[in-house]
Amino acid sequence: MDLFSKEKQHFKLPNAEIIYIQNFFNKRESDDYFKIIENETNWQHDDITVFGKTYKQPRLTALFGESNQPYGYSNITMYPKPFTTNLKLIKAKVEDFSAHNFNTLLINLYRDGNDSNGWHADNENELGKNPVIASVSFGEERPFHFKHRTIKEQRHKLHLEHGSLLLMKGEMQHYWVHQIAKTKKDIKPRINLTFRTLINV
Numbered sequence: 237m238d239l240f241s242k243e244k245q246h247f248k249l250p251n252a253e254i255i256y257i258q259n260f261f262n263k264r265e266s267d268d269y270f271k272i273i274e275n276e277t278n279w280q281h282d283d284i285t286v287f288g289k290t291y292k293q294p295r296l297t298a299l300f301g302e303s304n305q306p307y308g309y310s311n312i313t314m315y316p317k318p319f320t321t322n323l324k325l326i327k328a329k330v331e332d333f334s335a336h337n338f339n340t341l342l343i344n345l346y347r348d349g350n351d352s353n354g355w356h357a358d359n360e361n362e363l364g365k366n367p368v369i370a371s372v373s374f375g376e377e378r379p380f381h382f383k384h385r386t387i388k389e390q391r392h393k394l395h396l397e398h399g400s401l402l403l404m405k406g407e408m409q410h411y412w413v414h415q416i417a418k419t420k421k422d423i424k425p426r427i428n429l430t431f432r433t434l435i436n437v
């Protein structure tokens with residue numbers, strides 16, 4: 237039955253391919269995974285340096301990997317922990333659906349509306365040329381904004397619902413940037429899992 241309630245949206249945009257599945261996990265699975273991941277994860281709170289000034293990153297993070305290869309972005313180098321049983325289950329389902337293998341998982345915990353993820357692209361060399369990135373969301377729904385770097389009218393917003401899957405493919409990480417903005421609304425925490433494939437560079 238679950239299959240029929242899944243809504244799949246396919247967005248064909250200039251220089252990007254985006255697929256969104258609303259109920260990739262059902263409500264019960266999503267509630268359970270939210271609690272499990274929130275409690276089982278050893279959250280990190282890293283410093284980031286922007287224009288020579290050091291701040292605490294406005295969210296908590298954790299990295300999981302199939303090897304010991306570190307992953308670095310915005311002056312942060314993260315060292316992976318081995319995948320847990322639950323994270324392996326989520327990864328298997330995402331891989332099955334996307335027909336793509338992932339070896340790395342970056343998890344973000346947005347504790348409240350003050351937590352955010354500024355405009356960026358996931359374009360590090362070790363992600364390869366046109367990376368496929370799979371993003372699973374649990375908890376509070378937050379808008380995901382994305383805009384084309386040069387085509388100014390290409391600005392969009394997708395509400396990433398509890399239990400949803402967002403696939404970013406094609407040239408997206410070269411031509412587009414994305415963000416999770418802060419909000420003044422009184423909101424509950426959100427967990428986002430981004431599966432990536434690191435290559436040896």
Ligand SMILES: O=C(O)CCC(=O)C(=O)O
Pocket residue numbers: 342344353358371380396414416428430
């Ligand atoms: O929280 C999200 O939905 C986006 C996360 C993200 O862009 C990232 O971790 O690179």
Ligand SMILES: [Fe+2]
Pocket residue numbers: 356357358414
């Ligand atoms: Fe990102």
